[in-house]
Amino acid sequence: MFALLTVLATSAPGIEWVEPPVKAGVPIVGRLVRTSPPDGSSQLHPTLQLAVKDPKGRSWPVVPFIYQEFRRAADKEGKEALEPVGEPQWRVRFTPLEPGTYAFALERSPQPIAVVRVARGDAGGFLRPNPKNQRWLQDRSGRPFLAVGWNLCWHGARGTRDYDDWLPRLAQAGVNFVRIWSCPWAFSVECNPGTLGRYDQRGLWALERVLSQANRLGIHVMLCLDYHGVLNIEKDYWGSNDLWTQNPYNRANGGPCAEPRDFFTEPAAKKAYQDRLKYLVARFSAFPNLAVWEFWNEIDNDLRWLDAAQVVAWHAEMGSFLRGIDPYGHVVSTSTAWSPWPELWRVPSIGLQQVHSYGQSSPGTAFAKLAQDRFALHRMPLLVGEYGVDFRGPSEEKDPYRRGLRQAVWSTALSGCAGTAMPWWWETLHARNAYGLWSALRTLLEGTGVASAAWGPLTVEFGEESGKLGPASPSAAPQSIRFFPADQWSVDRSETVALAGPASAALASRSFARFLHGSSKADVRHPIRLIAHLAEGAQIAVHVDSVSNGAMLVVKANGKEVLRRELPNKDGAWLVNKEYDETIRAPLPAGDGVLIELENPGEDWVNIEWIEVSGVRPAQTGPEGPPVFSTGIGTADRALAWILDRRYDWPAGATEATASPCRGAKVTIRNLRDGEYAARWFDTKRGTFFASTFARSRGGRMTLPAPEFREDVAVRIERRSRSSGAGGRTNR
Template sequence: MKSKRAVLHGILLTVGLLAVDASAAEPEGRLRLAVAQSKSPEVFERVELSISGMPEGGNPFDAESVTLDLEVVSPSGKSVRVPGFFTRDFARKLEGNREVLTPKGDGVWRIRWLPVEPGLHRLTAVAKSNGQLVGRAESAIDVASSKRHGIARVEPTNRRYFRLDDGTPLFLNGLCACWHGSRGTYDYDDWLAAYQKAGINYIRIWMWPIAFGIEWDKQDKLRYRMDAAWQLDYVMTEAERRGVFVMLCLDYHGIFEVKPDYWGGNNYWPRHPYNATNGGPCKTQNDFFTSEEAKRLYANRLRYIVARWSAFPNLLAWEFFNEIDNEYAYLKHDDVVAWHGEMGRRLREMDPVAHMISSSFTGGSERPDLFDLKQMDFSQYHSYNEKHPARMVAEKTARFFKKYNKPFFVSEYGTDWRGWKPDTDPHFRALHQAIWSGAFAGAAGTGMTWWWESIHGANLYHHWSALSEFLKGTGIGRPDMRPAEFGNGQGPVLALGVAARDEALVWLLDKACDWPDGAMMADPAAVAGAKITIVGAADGSWSAEWFDTGTGKQVATNNVEARSGTIALEPPPFKVDIAARLKKTNR
C-alpha cells in the first residue's frame, strides 16, 4: 500500500526570526519579520508559521531553557500570546499490519495560530534563551472573513448544550476512539472515513503509553516523543477534514498504578519520568499533585500541548484525566481537586482560544467538588454493567444538570467493562439505546460507546447514521430546548423527549425491550395502540413525523392539536423503538 502524505489543512507561512545583536544600541529596531503567504488566511482557519533563526543549544522542550512566543494584536485591539513548539516531521508507511514512521529532516520550530476575527493582525515573534531575549521580529497578516463556525463553547443562556462561536448548536453524536492498534494512524484513516459517512461528529482520544503519549516513560521528562506527537497531528488534521470534534484526554489513570490490572498491564508508575526512582520529583504518586517541581514539569508539558494543538478548531475540549479515582488507593481526593483547580487556571491562561476543560471519574465514584470547580466546563459520567441504559442516561442527565448547571453527557458506555460482550446483547439494543437516549434526555451528546474496534469490525454505524438523519433540520441543542414533560401512564412504552416552544423530539422505547429485558428476542412483538401525552406544549396545530430508528427514514406523518398545553400522541405500530419530530404549524 502506498503511503499517504500527511497534509495539514490551513495556511503555511514561513517566518524568518532575526537574531538580536546585543552590541547594537537599538538592536530590536532593525529587525523585520519576513512572511511569505500565498493567500490570506480566513477566520477560524489554522495558520502555521515555520520559524527559522532560533538559537541553537539548550533544551527546546524546556520553557526555562528556550521559548518562542507570538504576540498577536487583532484589529479590535485584543492581544493574545501564542506559544511556539519544537517538532520533527515523519513519513509513514504500512509494513504488513504495522505502521512504521521515519524521521524527515531536522527538527524545526513552529507556531500554530487560530485567528478569530477578520482584518489586519500585527504579529511579533519573540525568542528567549534562559529568560533572555535573543530574537524578535514583526509583521502583519490580513485575515479574511469566512463561513467557518468557530470553537465549541458552553451555550451561555441555559448552559445545557454546546454551541459554536457563530451560535450554531453543537449536539455530539459520537463514540470513543481513544487509541489505535498496530496500524497506527492508518486505523484512523478507516475509522474517520466511516464516522463521516455515518454522521458521527465526535470522538475521544487519549494521550497515554499505548498511543499519542508524549511524556510517560523514564527518559521522557522534558524530552517529548515526537513520533507520537506527529501521529496526533495527523489524526487531528484528518478529524478536522472529516468534520469530527475531539475531546483530548491528556493523561490516563494507569500512570499511577504499580500492580497489573485485569488485562495484565497498565501499571506505569514504575516507569513514569516524575517517579523519584527515575530521577523525578515524586516519592509517591500523590506527590504528582502536590510537588511544586512536578507541577512545574506538568505545566511545561501543558504549554507544549497548547502550542501544538490549541489551534485546531475541531478540538472540543481538554480532559485532564481519565477515571482518576481508579487510583485513589494512592491518591488523596482533596489534593486531586486542588490540582485540577490550579492546572485549570494555568491551562485557561495558556490557551489563546480558551477551549473547554473537563476531567473524568469512574461511574462508581461521583464526587461533586471536582465538577463544581469553575475551571470544569462540563460534567461527564462513565457507565458500565448498568441495566436499562436509556433510563440511566435520562437519570444521570437530569441529576448532573440540576447539580452543576453545566452540560453533561455519558462519555463512556459499555454493557461490560471487561470486554465486548455481544452474547449479552446479540441485537445491540443496549448499544442503540445508549446512543439514542442522549438526544432525548437533554444531554449534550449521545452515550459515547466504548469498544470502537469491535463496532467498526461489525459495521454497526447505522445506529449513528439513523440518528444523524433524524436530527437533520431539527433544533437539537437550541438554547430553549429542554427535557419534555410527559403525562402519567405511558403504558407499554418508555417516553423520552426534548421540547421548545415550537418543536419537540420524542423517542419511545418498548419496555419489553428495555435492555437487558427482551435482549434475546430476535423478533419482538410490535407495539400497537400506544398512547402518550406531552404536557406544557403551546396550544395549536402541530405536525408529527414518525421515524424508523434503524434507518432514519420517515414511516408516517399526522397532525395533532395541543389543547390546554397537552398533546396526545398515538404512534404507528412499531418494534422496539420509534422516534418523532413535532413542529408547531400555526404561530
C-alpha cells in the same frame, strides 16, 4: 486569498509559512527562520515569544514549539513506523477568528516580523457552554452543537492509518465528536521513561496528524491528557495497567515523585505538568476542532492510594492555570469511572461533566434521569463519555442486536445531555459496520436546531409498569420471563416486583442487583422478591456466575422453601469470573399471585447473571396501553421524542431475534404551546420516516398515540401554522 505585506530584514527572525493564511477560522502554521535551531534542552523556544495583533487591536500570545517532521512507513506485518524527516525546527500555530490584517511581532518589539491579511471565512469551532442555557454546547459563532460521539482513544498496530479508515466513516454517518487519549502506547507525550520535559515527538506528530484530519472532516476532539493506569500500583481485572513503574514522574525513573499521590502535591511535579500544558497549548490550542481538554480518564480508579481532597485541589489549580494560558478558551473537563464526586465537579474551571457507564440496566431510563439530576446539581453540560454493555469486552452475546447501545445513544440524544453516549469498543463497531445507528440519528436531527438555547427537556407521561399485579389474562399463553439484575453492588429496593408480562423484565432488572449479599454485608443485604401468576409446571432458573467467601442460595414460594443450595468459594478468589457459570433450577407451585423470594443466608455474596421464571401467566394490560418509556426535548412549539417498548428495555429481550410489534402505545407531552401539531414518526433502525399523524395540545398537554412499531420509535413534532392543510389523522 492572502497577502504577505511585510518584507523581512535578513538578520531578524522571521516566519516561513508551512500552512499559509487563507481565511478566518483556518489555522496558520509557520516555521521560524534565522533563529537558533532546537537542541532538545527546551520544548518551547527559550527566548523568543511572539504576539499577534488582530484587526481589532487585540494581542494574542503565540509561543514557538519544537516540532519534528515524520514520514509514515510500515513493516512487513503492517505495523506503522514513523521515520524522522529532516531536523527539529521551531513552529508556531495561530487561528485568525475574523477577516482582516494580522501583525506578528516579537514580544516587546514594535516592529512586526510578518503581516498577513486573511479573507472572510467560517470562524466557528472552539466549543463552549451556551451562556443562555448551559445544558448545551455551542461553537464560537453561536451555532448549537450536539456532540454525536464515539471513543477512538488509541490505534492498533497500523497506527494513524486506523484513523484513515475510522474518521471518514464516522463523518459520513454524522458523528461530529470523538475522544482520544494520550497514553503510553498511543499519542504519548510525557508517559514513558525519559520523556519528562522531553516530549515524545512521534506521539505528538501522530496526534497532530489525527487532529488535522478530524478538523478537515468537521469532527471535534476531546483530548484526554492522562489515564489512570499511569498512577496505578496494582494490576487490574486484565492483569495490567499498573504503569506507575513506567511513569516518568516516578522517582525511580528520574522524576520528582516517591509515590503516586506526590504527583498532585509535589511542587516540581506540578511545575513539570504546567510546562507540559504550556507546550500542548502552544502546539494544539489553535485547532478549532479541539473541543475539550480532559485532564484524567477515570481518576477515581486510583483513589485507594490517592487523597481525594488533594486530587480536587490539583484540578482547581491546573484548571485555573490552563484557562489562564489558553487564548482560545477551550472547555476543561476530567472523568470518573464510578464516583459521582460532587466536589470535583464544583471546581470552577471545569466546564463539562462526564459519566462512564458499563452494564447499566435500562440505559434509556437511567440516562434520561441522569441528565436531569446532574444538570440540577452542577448546571453544566453532561456527557456519557464512555458506554458499553460490559466493561470486560464487547460482549456481543449480551447485546447481539445492539439494543442496549441504541437505547443508550437515543436516550442521551433526546433527554438533555450535551451529546450522545459515546461507545467504547470502537474497533469492534467498525468491524461490524455499525455506523447506521448514527446515520439514522443524523436524519432525525437534521434541520431541527436541536441544542440551541430554547431547547430543553420535556415532561413526557407514558404507560409504565406499575409494579402491581393485575388479574391474569384469560387468553394469553404462559410465558418465560428472564431478567438480568443490574450490574451494581447494591440496589436499595424493598418492594416486590410483579412479573405481569415480558415488559416486567426491565423493571426487575433495574430493581435488583447482581450481588445477592450474605450476613457479612447487612447494610446492603436485600432479598429479591417477585410475584406472578403461575401455571402448572412453572419453575425458576438462577444462573450463578461467582461467589465470594461462601454463600447460600435459598428460594421460597409463598414462604415455603423450594431450593437450598450451598455455594462454597471454589477458587479462593473474590472476583466475578464465571467461577460457577451454572444454572440452578427449582419447581414453583401453580396459582395466582405466587410470592417468589430469593435470599442468601450465607456469609458473603453470590453474583447472579440472570433469573428466569417460566410458566408465567401474563396479567391484563390496563387502559393506559402497553408499558413503554419515553423521553423528549423541545421548545415551546417543536419537539423530538423517543419511545421504547419496555419488553426490549435492555437487557430485557436482548437476545430475541425478531421483536414483537408494540400496538396501542401512547404518550402525553407537556410544555408545548396550545395548538395543532404534526407528528412525523421515525424508524430508528432503518433511519426513515414512516408515518404522519396530527395531535392538539390543550392546556399544555398533548396525548400522542404511536403507530405500530418494534422495539423503539422516535417522533419529530412541529406546531402547524393556521394556513397548513388539514389531512392526516388528528388526535384530540
